[in-house]
Amino acid sequence: MSEPVIEFRDLGLAYGQGEARTVILAGLDLTVARGEVLVIVGESGVGKSTLLRVLIGLARPSSGTVRVAARPGCRTPMALVFQDARLLPWRRVVDNVAFGLEGGGLSKAERRAEARKGLALVGLADLAGRWPHQLSGGQRQRVAIARALAVEPDVLLMDEPFSALDSFTREGLQDELQRITAQTGKTVVFVTHDIDEAVTLADRVVVLAGKPGRVAAEVRIDLPRPRKRRDDALQAIARQLRAELSRRSAEL
Amino acid sequence: MNLVRSTLLAAAGLAAFLLFWEAMPRLGLVDPAFLPPPSTIPAAFLREVALGVWPLAVASSLSHYVVGLGVGAGAGIGLGLVSGMSRPFEAVTAWVVRLLRPIPGLAWVPFAIIWFGVQPSAAVFIIAIGVFWIVFFATQGAVRGVDRDLIEVAQAFGFRSPLARLTKILLPAATPGILVGLRTALGQAWMAVVAAEIFGVPGVGQRMMQASSLLSTDIVVVYMLTMAALYGLFDSAFVALQGRLLRWRP
Ligand SMILES: Nc1ncnc2c1ncn2[C@@H]1O[C@H](COP(=O)(O)OP(=O)(O)OP(=O)(O)O)[C@@H](O)[C@H]1O
Ligand SMILES: [Mg+2]
Numbered sequence: 001m002s003e004p005v006i007e008f009r010d011l012g013l014a015y016g017q018g019e020a021r022t023v024i025l026a027g028l029d030l031t032v033a034r035g036e037v038l039v040i041v042g043e044s045g046v047g048k049s050t051l052l053r054v055l056i057g058l059a060r061p062s063s064g065t066v067r068v069a070a071r072p073g074c075r076t077p078m079a080l081v082f083q084d085a086r087l088l089p090w091r092r093v094v095d096n097v098a099f100g101l102e103g104g105g106l107s108k109a110e111r112r113a114e115a116r117k118g119l120a121l122v123g124l125a126d127l128a129g130r131w132p133h134q135l136s137g138g139q140r141q142r143v144a145i146a147r148a149l150a151v152e153p154d155v156l157l158m159d160e161p162f163s164a165l166d167s168f169t170r171e172g173l174q175d176e177l178q179r180i181t182a183q184t185g186k187t188v189v190f191v192t193h194d195i196d197e198a199v200t201l202a203d204r205v206v207v208l209a210g211k212p213g214r215v216a217a218e219v220r221i222d223l224p225r226p227r228k229r230r231d232d233a234l235q236a237i238a239r240q241l242r243a244e245l246s247r248r249s250a251e252l
Numbered sequence: 253m254n255l256v257r258s259t260l261l262a263a264a265g266l267a268a269f270l271l272f273w274e275a276m277p278r279l280g281l282v283d284p285a286f287l288p289p290p291s292t293i294p295a296a297f298l299r300e301v302a303l304g305v306w307p308l309a310v311a312s313s314l315s316h317y318v319v320g321l322g323v324g325a326g327a328g329i330g331l332g333l334v335s336g337m338s339r340p341f342e343a344v345t346a347w348v349v350r351l352l353r354p355i356p357g358l359a360w361v362p363f364a365i366i367w368f369g370v371q372p373s374a375a376v377f378i379i380a381i382g383v384f385w386i387v388f389f390a391t392q393g394a395v396r397g398v399d400r401d402l403i404e405v406a407q408a409f410g411f412r413s414p415l416a417r418l419t420k421i422l423l424p425a426a427t428p429g430i431l432v433g434l435r436t437a438l439g440q441a442w443m444a445v446v447a448a449e450i451f452g453v454p455g456v457g458q459r460m461m462q463a464s465s466l467l468s469t470d471i472v473v474v475y476m477l478t479m480a481a482l483y484g485l486f487d488s489a490f491v492a493l494q495g496r497l498l499r500w501r502p
Contacts, residue, residue, distance in 0.1 A: 084401070091500070133501070
């Protein structure tokens with residue numbers, strides 16, 4: 001296995017202080033290899049989003065270490081697709097997508113051109129001039145995905161990015177994501193509640209469980225890509241994962 | 253309600269108001285010296301214009317107004333942003349603000365005269381103070397109210413410095429709230445103009461004072477209406493600008 005891009009060691013995280021202190025994560029060890037697609041599943045509230053927030057620097061661990069080693073020379077080390085779209089309402093769609101490019105020495109026209117490419121990837125090229133409030137929930141989520149893709153991050157963090165989409169669009173974007181990772185060798189950390197989605201995308205699925213949360217199970221998926229969703233081997237792994245998850249929630 | 257209907261209703265309301273006003277002195281219900289009927293106002297207006305007093309007073313007041321508004325709003329937005337972004341700054345200024353805030357514009361007149369003399373800058377100072385507080389509190393509140401989630405978006409994309417946070421998120425997100433404050437200030441500043449000119453700086457306020465000491469109430473009304481018209485003009489222009497700046501809103 002190649003060198004790790006992400007390494008959590010004995011990670012602990014708690015919110016609040018004193019009486020109100022709640023430990024969300026404890027003793028969590030996890031590494032992600034370069035170019036790996038890691039999918040995280042687990043019950044609501046277990047700390048999946050929190051883990052991504054730690055990676056991007058929005059939350060500070062209370063103990064343990066986090067190491068991120070993005071490829072040197074990449075345009076952006078890391079980008080996050082939030083669980084909610086979080087578009088900036090005062091910017092048109094195209095300028096929302098261009099947002100992350102503004103520190104990088106590109107001219108406005110160049111940034112918009114890049115943004116349009118990002119929008120084309122998620123199938124929204126013709127909505128470039130709209131305001132966010134003129135979009136549907138699923139369209140907003142796709143704009144948020146384009147915004148993260150536009151900065152060409154070496155590590156892409158995605159928090160339930162496709163959950164607001166119809167199954168047809170979702171599968172299209174899953175294929176698109178597989179194409180992008182195959183082409184660019186990006187490392188992806190992807191959170192989802194959809195087991196079929198997990199097994200379709202993942203090189204490895206990690207189950208977070210417990211209170212406080214830690215890595216409870218891990219399944220490596222070595223099936224060749226592009227994967228067929230109805231593939232028997234894939235469905236077998238999905239069944240195994242579902243059983244694992246229901247056992248975990250029964251235990252609690 | 254459609255546009256034609258609402259315009260007609262507005263015109264009818266205004267006409268009824270003028271009729272009532274005209275009837276009061278004409279029917280002998282009040283002394284015309286106390287309340288000049290509106291039909292006498294155009295003549296008074298023409299006299300003021302012919303004397304050359306009206307254009308001078310308006311030009312002078314307008315310059316006080318615009319500069320005072322600019323200075324007060326600029327300082328209010330600037331300090332409001334800093335105070336909204338920085339808890340320490342807010343803490344340090346908390347009691348200074350409470351000390352200075354309740355002082356009415358008129359109370360500053362003696363200091364304005366001592367510091368600036370009977371000069372336009374003294375009038376500008378009085379107007380700017382009135383405008384400052386309104387815009388300051390509106391800006392501070394608007395910045396405080398900005399959605400934390402959007403600030404996180406900027407951080408996640410690497411914009412972590414206070415300046416980046418300000419220009420990328422806080423300022424655009426706070427713009428609606430700041431504009432509400434500015435619009436209030438637009439009206440407040442005209443009131444301050446009168447206060448600022450009563451001590452002898454030439455302008456609409458001064459002229460009103462002169463006329464009222466001579467009991468020329470028709471001339472007072474001319475300048476009241478002049479200010480109303482100027483306010484209406486500025487406010488309409490502002491609303492148009494506001495609509496353009498906030499066209500991203502549903
Ligand atoms: N700012 C906060 N203060 C206190 N507790 C918080 C805060 N943010 C999150 N939590 C708690 O931390 C836990 C983990 O939250 P997190 O958002 O990571 O869950 P999640 O696994 O992403 O859940 P979901 O699948 O519903 O998105 C939750 O129980 C939540 O209530
Ligand atoms: Mg979550």
